[in-house]
Amino acid sequence: MNTNDQSTLTRRQVLATTAGLVAITPMMRAAASMQPEHQGHKPAATPPSPPPTPPAQGHEGHAPSPVAAPANLLYRPVIAPDSPTLPFELDNGVKVFRLTAEPVAREFAPGLVVNCWGYNGQSPGPMIEAVEGDRIRILVTNNLPVHTTVHWHGLLLPNGMDGVGGLTQKHIRPGQTFKYEWTIRGHGTYMYHPHFDEMFQMGLGMMGLFVVHPKEARQPAVDRDYAILLNEWAVAPGAATPDPTEMTAFNLFTFNGRVFPGTSPLLARIGERVRIRIGNLSTTNAHPIHLHGYSFKVTGTDGGPIPESAQWPEVTVNVPTGATRDIEFVADNEGDWAFHCHKVHHLMNGMGHNLPIVVGIDTSEVNERLAKALPGAMPLSVGMGHMMEMGRPKNTIGSSTEGPFDEIDAGGMFTVLKVRKDLTVGTDPGWYEHPTGSVAEPV
Numbered sequence: 001m002n003t004n005d006q007s008t009l010t011r012r013q014v015l016a017t018t019a020g021l022v023a024i025t026p027m028m029r030a031a032a033s034m035q036p037e038h039q040g041h042k043p044a045a046t047p048p049s050p051p052p053t054p055p056a057q058g059h060e061g062h063a064p065s066p067v068a069a070p071a072n073l074l075y076r077p078v079i080a081p082d083s084p085t086l087p088f089e090l091d092n093g094v095k096v097f098r099l100t101a102e103p104v105a106r107e108f109a110p111g112l113v114v115n116c117w118g119y120n121g122q123s124p125g126p127m128i129e130a131v132e133g134d135r136i137r138i139l140v141t142n143n144l145p146v147h148t149t150v151h152w153h154g155l156l157l158p159n160g161m162d163g164v165g166g167l168t169q170k171h172i173r174p175g176q177t178f179k180y181e182w183t184i185r186g187h188g189t190y191m192y193h194p195h196f197d198e199m200f201q202m203g204l205g206m207m208g209l210f211v212v213h214p215k216e217a218r219q220p221a222v223d224r225d226y227a228i229l230l231n232e233w234a235v236a237p238g239a240a241t242p243d244p245t246e247m248t249a250f251n252l253f254t255f256n257g258r259v260f261p262g263t264s265p266l267l268a269r270i271g272e273r274v275r276i277r278i279g280n281l282s283t284t285n286a287h288p289i290h291l292h293g294y295s296f297k298v299t300g301t302d303g304g305p306i307p308e309s310a311q312w313p314e315v316t317v318n319v320p321t322g323a324t325r326d327i328e329f330v331a332d333n334e335g336d337w338a339f340h341c342h343k344v345h346h347l348m349n350g351m352g353h354n355l356p357i358v359v360g361i362d363t364s365e366v367n368e369r370l371a372k373a374l375p376g377a378m379p380l381s382v383g384m385g386h387m388m389e390m391g392r393p394k395n396t397i398g399s400s401t402e403g404p405f406d407e408i409d410a411g412g413m414f415t416v417l418k419v420r421k422d423l424t425v426g427t428d429p430g431w432y433e434h435p436t437g438s439v440a441e442p443v
């Protein structure tokens with residue numbers, strides 16, 4: 001299915017899932033097709049999943065409010081690449097969101113599908129987007145075989161809405177629906193996740209982004225507002241279910257539940273101001289996220305906006321687990337710029353961990369014996385050609401992708417910021433065409 005078909009399907013889903021409560025405007029149509037979508041989510045066969053939620057909306061100009069409601073709904077929608085935004089209904093001025101906790105199958109990239117737990121057929125769950133001062137109601141239905149709760153991470157709320165199982169509320173038992181309702185204070189980039197058996201439930205992928213816009217747009221206003229949730233997973237080669245008891249040896253690292261080359265690019269036109277919101281709910285690791293070609297400023301955390309006088313320039317922002325960071329820059333440097341975690345193991349897709357280093361050693365005899373004992377095993381010293389002959393365990397992918405010049409040696413937490421003079425709405429511009437004489441070459 002190509003990108004355009006996806007956009008059409010998506011708009012139909014918007015209409016179907018919101019059943020007349022939300023008017024779809026021409027601006028929203030343009031916006032919905034702005035960012036190419038991978039749509040990797042595959043709802044599990046059992047239990048039945050709700051209809052797929054629509055993808056994040058785009059941002060060609062200030063999108064008018066999708067709902068006939070107060071003027072404070074005017075905001076530039078955030079795009080969470082490869083992940084949808086949760087639609088809502090209005091009930092007497094209260095924004096009503098619905099989350100269903102359930103098992104889901106998530107395609108991390110073509111050839112790699114992982115059995116997760118998540119919300120509304122997604123891992124991460126759909127992004128919740130609201131405005132400071134909103135009265136919100138979130139109805140959480142538990143379609144898991146175990147108890148759960150939802151904690152609204154970083155949000156300033158009444159204690160009884162904080163979602164800590166046993167401490168501030170009863171557990172949500174299988175089949176039950178709980179109501180969380182409060183008036184939003186503060187604004188920024190937040191997250192949500194269970195606060196019952198966190199190790200198990202978050203290790204299987206239960207988490208999502210929660211963005212709150214200020215009542216008055218922050219200045220300088222941004223033209224593009226992206227959001228990415230970081231997670232790490234332990235999925236044994238050949239398996240499809242993560243091991244949530246793993247504490248250190250993770251082998252898959254995702255941006256919004258996708259690994260490179262499955263991650264969508266971030267797009268910007270020359271001169272646009274770009275914000276990228278980065279949240280981390282990994283089990284253990286902080287992720288130092290690095291952007292090439294730019295100096296940016298960290299403008300906010302899940303504690304709120306950082307005053308301009310306290311911002312300093314960076315090219316890498318470390319995002320601890322249980323924290324968010326907003327970065328901003330003006331896209332004034334054309335090209336295809338790598339955007340990735342700087343822990344080098346987090347740029348690999350599941351292969352090569354915990355193997356002895358055998359560079360420089362003649363391993364031919366060892367390899368033959370290993371191949372007999374462990375068919376499909378892949379010693380580190382084999383070349384790419386040899387690797388293809390041996391094949392790889394099922395449900396695993398490599399960490400190299402054909403690029404415009406040579407193979408790109410990356411997987412995991414990696415994507416590309418594509419900055420262009422011109423962009424066609426809804427279309428990936430392809431690889432950057434460098435001006436003659438501007439590329440490093442042999443002499």
Ligand SMILES: [Cu+2]
Nearest residue numbers: 287341343346
């Ligand atoms: Cu990392």
